Amino acid sequence: MRSDAATPTVRILETPEEVEAAFEVFRIALVGLPPLPGRATEISEPGRTFGGYLDGELVGTAASYTTHVVVPGGARLPHAAVTRVGVLPTHTRRGVARALMNAQLSDARQRGVAIATLRAAEGGIYERYGYGVAGRLEVAAVASRRAVLRPGVAGGEVVRLARPADAWTLQREIYERIDPSWTGAISRTGEWWTVRRLRVLDAKQPSMVAVCGPPGAETGYVRYHPAGDEESVVVDDLVTADGTARASLLRYLFSIDLVETVKFDGLALDDPLRVMLVDERPVRSESIEDEIWLRLVDVGAALAARTYRGSGEVVVGVVDEVVAPNAGSYWIGAPGAKPTTAEPQLTVDVAALGAVYLGGTSWRQLAAAGRVTGDLSLVPTADDLFATATAPFCGTFF
Known part of the structure; x- marks a missing residue:
């Protein structure tokens, strides 16, 4: 019996049977995906498959691969390649996907992951979880x-x-x-x-x-x-x-x-x-x-790891309603980036910051979309700082 009031629970799936069941949930969620009977454990990194439950029934899943990602300037940061996110069509819009994404994000941060990215089957979903379009x-x-x-x-x-x-x-x-x-x-x-x-x-x-x-x-x-x-x-x-x-x-x-x-x-x-x-x-x-849909798991570590251009500086305020330590102000200039107690000059949510992080989306574009608040005269300064010589590109589908 369906209970709309049930609260989703999430846990890491450990046994081969659980991982196989999760892959079947994902396959059904993405209508038309062909089966891989008995092979789910071969394509799943141990300890990285989450199961979402309602009333004790496995109804959703999310997984990831542990890799590194190259950021502007050439540094390689710990990265979660998020994949196989899906909820059974009978159990959507009941908080299962949000519970899965939040649990996965918390786990990644605890493991020292700085950035997560994914490839979205639908475009209107993942911004609510803090992901922004960082590359096309x-x-x-x-x-x-x-x-x-x-x-x-x-x-x-x-x-x-x-x-x-x-x-x-x-x-x-x-x-x-x-x-x-x-x-x-x-x-x-x-x-x-x-x-x-x-x-x-x-x-x-x-x-x-x-x-x-x-x-x-x-x-x-x-x-x-x-x-x-x-x-x-x-x-x-x-x-x-x-x-x-x-x-x-x-x-x-x-x-x-x-x-x-x-x-x-x-x-x-x-x-x-x-x-x-x-x-x-x-x-x-x-x-x-x-x-590239990008989520900054550790804003401080990610901002500090990439390089910046130009001679200006700006204090950026970040809003993150899921990962509390990310919220705050960050000074950004040509020498690098660091947390600060100064008042923000430009403020964005974490999804918008993820969109500009690799240089694939500009601050000017964000401002035009109403996604930046504060002293908008500093938007060109921010664009100079975040500019990159090449367009970001992954080339790996997962």
Whole structure:
């Protein structure tokens, strides 16, 4: 019997049976997600799956992977990659999701995690839990027959196809050797690699991996699969150590016989692909989508870890109704950031601060949306401080 007055309870799930049950709850919550019978523990980091209960029944779940994230300036901070958040459709709007997200946030902070990010299935949900859109990506399609790289673009490395038996191990080795350092990049856990592999196998469609660089010292790879028609391929993962490796793999993709279109499911907003071509018009933008939803778990640690630009300074007040220690004022200037007892000059909630943290959203945009209060003449100063040389981009879906 449904009891609308019941209070949700949340706990970490420990046994394989509980983790399997939680994955089934998530699968039902995200209508249409294919099952992975008996494999949930392989794709779940131990001690990171939460269960939400009403009247003793498991009705919701949230999980995460423990990784690091690269912030402006290059520092790598402890990070929770939040995933598999869902509540049964029969038990929504009863506080289960909020209880799960708050419990997960509290646990992360206790473990010294500074930042949490997620990929949102729905856009109107996660701001209420303190997450802001900190980075976006572009989905683009390239008419490969007309995509010619400029003569000055480097990239003559030999490209070879990985043997299917070695492909997943090789991708992971290359990713870890490169250790991506762009703003927004994260490390990938063994469980993450397992779920990607299982999803590809479950799709029952060919998946190819091409690598460049000498064996044992590869400098990049691209994983791709054929689209519904026989004249297109979709790039699932493209990781390179430098521009030479990237150009080599792009040349390869644009030269595949019988392929007319190469679709990129995720490019950074400032990706140089267009200007690398003799003619930009073969590149067609299909959409701009939110990628990084960021939550500052420890505002003080996160602000202190990134770098700032310009010569100005500003005192920012932060409102956080969930993590009380985050609330307060922070002095921010070119030398860094630190808590202060000074009165705030600009005030934002923690979700808005998360949105500007990586430089992917500007203070000017927040102010235009009515999300900044205080002395708005200091908004340009804040934008100068938080500006970054490159657009934030993760490139890892979880």
